[in-house]
Amino acid sequence: xxxxxRHQSSNxxxxxxxxxxxxxxxxxxxxxxxxxxxxxxLSVSLVPWAAAASATDPPDRVVAIGDVHGAFDNxxxxxxxxRLADEQNHWTGGSTTFVQTGDLIDxxxxxxxxxxxxxxxxxxxxxSGGQVVPLLGNHEVMNILGDLRYVTPAIYADFADSESxxxxxxxxxxxxxxxxxHAKLLAAVKQPALPGSExxxxxxxPAGFIEYREAFSPKGxxxxxxxQHAAVxxxxxxxxxxxxxxxxxxxxxxxxxxxxxxxxxxNFDKTMQELVSRKIVLPFFTIRExxxxxxxxxxxERSASTAPDAEFHNRLVRIVEFNKWLCMREDxxxxxxxxxxxxxxxxxxxxxxxxxxxxxxxxxVAHTVQQKTHIRSRFAGAVFLIDTGMLSTYWxxxxxxxxxxxxxxxxxxxxxxxxxxxxxxxxxxxxTKPN
Numbered sequence: 001x002x003x004x005x006r007h008q009s010s011n012x013x014x015x016x017x018x019x020x021x022x023x024x025x026x027x028x029x030x031x032x033x034x035x036x037x038x039x040x041x042l043s044v045s046l047v048p049w050a051a052a053a054s055a056t057d058p059p060d061r062v063v064a065i066g067d068v069h070g071a072f073d074n075x076x077x078x079x080x081x082x083r084l085a086d087e088q089n090h091w092t093g094g095s096t097t098f099v100q101t102g103d104l105i106d107x108x109x110x111x112x113x114x115x116x117x118x119x120x121x122x123x124x125x126x127x128s129g130g131q132v133v134p135l136l137g138n139h140e141v142m143n144i145l146g147d148l149r150y151v152t153p154a155i156y157a158d159f160a161d162s163e164s165x166x167x168x169x170x171x172x173x174x175x176x177x178x179x180x181x182h183a184k185l186l187a188a189v190k191q192p193a194l195p196g197s198e199x200x201x202x203x204x205x206p207a208g209f210i211e212y213r214e215a216f217s218p219k220g221x222x223x224x225x226x227x228q229h230a231a232v233x234x235x236x237x238x239x240x241x242x243x244x245x246x247x248x249x250x251x252x253x254x255x256x257x258x259x260x261x262x263x264x265x266x267n268f269d270k271t272m273q274e275l276v277s278r279k280i281v282l283p284f285f286t287i288r289e290x291x292x293x294x295x296x297x298x299x300x301e302r303s304a305s306t307a308p309d310a311e312f313h314n315r316l317v318r319i320v321e322f323n324k325w326l327c328m329r330e331d332x333x334x335x336x337x338x339x340x341x342x343x344x345x346x347x348x349x350x351x352x353x354x355x356x357x358x359x360x361x362x363x364x365v366a367h368t369v370q371q372k373t374h375i376r377s378r379f380a381g382a383v384f385l386i387d388t389g390m391l392s393t394y395w396x397x398x399x400x401x402x403x404x405x406x407x408x409x410x411x412x413x414x415x416x417x418x419x420x421x422x423x424x425x426x427x428x429x430x431x432t433k434p435n
Contacts, residue, residue, distance in 0.1 A: 058236025059131075062405040063414075064099040066366030066387040067137065070108020070155065071398065074390045075117070077416050078400035089117055091124035097235060098125065101366040101386070102137020102242035102334070106150035108391045112158050115222055136229045136261065137242040138334040138367065141327050143216045144226065144265060146287040153206045159215060160208035167210045172201050174282055181279075185296045193288050205284075213284040218269045231261040231333045237361040238405060244336040244365045249326070250354050261327045261334075268322070271315040287322065294319045339383050340368040340376075351379045362411075364403060373399040374420070375413035381423040384411070 063082045068075045079085040084093040100118060105111035122132035139150065179186055179194070186194055195201040216223040232241040232254050239245070239254070249257065272290070275281045281293045294316050301308040301316075318325075326332045342350065355361065366387035370376045376385040384403055392398030402414040409425030 058238075058407055059095060059097045060407045061096045062099060062235055062238065063093070063096055064101060064240055064364050064386055064403045064405070066101050066401070067103040067369070067390060068100075068108075068111075068114050069103055069106055069139070069391045070111035070114060071391040071400070072108070072110035072113040072117070074392065074398060074400040074416075075114055078390070078402050078414070079121075081400075081416050082402040082404065082414050085121065089120070091121050091128055091130065093125060093128070093130045095129040096125075097131045097133060099133045099233065099235065099240045099364075100135065101240055101364070102135045102229075103139045103366065103387075104134075104137070105143060106139040106155075107152070108393070109152065109154040109158065111155060112222075115225070119225060133233055133235070133240070134229050135233060135240060135242060136226070136231045136327070136334060138328075140226050140229070141261075141265070141334060144223065145268060145322065145328075146213070146285060146290065148286055151212070156206050156208035156212050158208065159211040161211065164207045164211060168202070168205060168207065171205065171210050171282075171284060172198060175201055178279070178282055182293070182296065185292065188296075189292065193292055210284055217283070227262075227265060230258045231327070232257050234358065234360065236407075237359070239358060239360045239363045241363075241365060242334045243332070243367045244339045244363065245333060245354050245358075246331040246336045246338055247350055247354070248331045249333060249336075250357050254358060257326070257333055264325045264327050267315070267318065271319055274312065274315065275319075291320060291322075335367070337368050339363070339365055339378065340370075340385055344379065348379050348382075351382045355382060362405075364405075369394065373397070373401075375401050375403055375422065377411075377422045381411070384422065 063084060065075075065078060065082070076085065076089060079089070080087070082093075082098075084091065084096065084098055086092050098121070104114045104118065118132065118134055122134065125132045142148075143151070175195075176198070179196075186196060195204055214220050216226070218224065218227065232239060232245070234240075234254055245257075252260070272281070272283070275290070275294070276283050280297050281290050285293070298313075298316055298320070301313065322328055327334055329335060331338075339347070339351075351363070355363070362382060362384065364384045364386060366385070368385060369387045369389040370385055373388045375388060377383070378385065386401060386403050388399045388401040390398055390400045400416055403422075404412045404414055406412075409423070410421065411423040413420045413422055
């Protein structure tokens with residue numbers, strides 16, 4: 001769910017690249033030439049979530065919950081309503097499969113508590129014959145990359161401890177040394193994306209900032225956990241993901257989508273490690289700062305007397321073009337909003353093709369908040385949009401919800417104050433008793 005306008009642009013990274021491009025233009029009179037970005041679909045060993053991502057035998061009950069955005073209290077309420085957790089927030093779902101479709105974090109102040117709870121439920125469910133399947137949302141990937149526009153001072157404060165001020169001052173000293181060695185870069189940016197004074201830097205890096213960045217790093221508690229999440233899962237004949245599978249992506253198998261997203265994050269981590277070791281960036285840099293520093297490095301390559309390292313050069317170009325990655329594209333699985341915006345007439349044949357391509361009957365997505373704060377069924381029950389704005393500070397007022405899918409085909413929207421049957425497809429071989 002992005003902002004208060006559900007129809008705003010899916011991907012807001014263009015200003016970062018535009019700013020960097022202007023900087024390079026001012027310095028060199030023309031933009032750095034960019035190589036085309038080729039994604040190679042690698043065959044890799046499966047990680048633990050793969051079983052859920054390719055399950056064919058449906059469980060008796062599946063519950064899906066969409067965007068949480070740090071709304072811990074409402075999250076707990078809907079977990080209880082869906083019979084997944086008790087008053088002490090312990091697993092009560094038995095053999096239920098619980099799918100959370102991403103965007104646990106950002107905006108709301110209690111994202112850390114939300115993640116801790118879901119991690120605990122994941123462990124408890126496995127011991128009870130159930131399963132918790134956390135999927136990637138665009139905000140999880142944004143935090144991995146360092147796009148922190150939706151992280152508030154209150155969120156950072158939740159990561160602060162008694163040593164935070166000491167770490168913060170040490171980080172500023174690192175930044176000051178870096179800035180001194182990049183004086184030309186700082187001077188070239190007329191509207192600084194990079195702070196020019198200690199006061200500016202401290203304002204942009206409140207208490208808990210350094211710890212927050214470390215927590216989402218490849219070695220951090222939440223960074224390690226999030227990097228294990230799939231982008232898309234198929235359970236029985238139902239596909240679950242954050243944004244949606246667009247026609248432009250539907251030529252890829254679900255395994256290829258997951259593999260490509262995983263490789264993009266892996267390559268980003270590797271490139272960041274190299275950038276830090278070469279002192280081009282600092283480990284706590286945001287994606288805006290990384291992009292500007294990499295643009296500068298590419299410009300320096302053009303004026304160097306020796307040819308650049310081709311492999312490293314290609315990595316730099318990929319960083320600059322991060323908004324073209326599958327995990328960040330507007331038509332990618334984490335950002336796509338077509339299922340909400342398509343008309344019934346235009347969308348029905350597209351959805352039919354996508355379902356046929358994956359042998360699925362339904363797709364469940366979140367990402368775009370529904371104006372009437374109800375789970376929305378579209379295209380004759382083929383698609384369910386489950387983001388109802390759980391965070392109470394949104395313009396809708398906030399409403400927690402869950403989608404319950406039973407093995408007999410009955411699909412129900414659950415709310416803290418009620419429920420609504422959205423689809424009922426009773427299996428003649430196993431008739432259900434009337435309510």
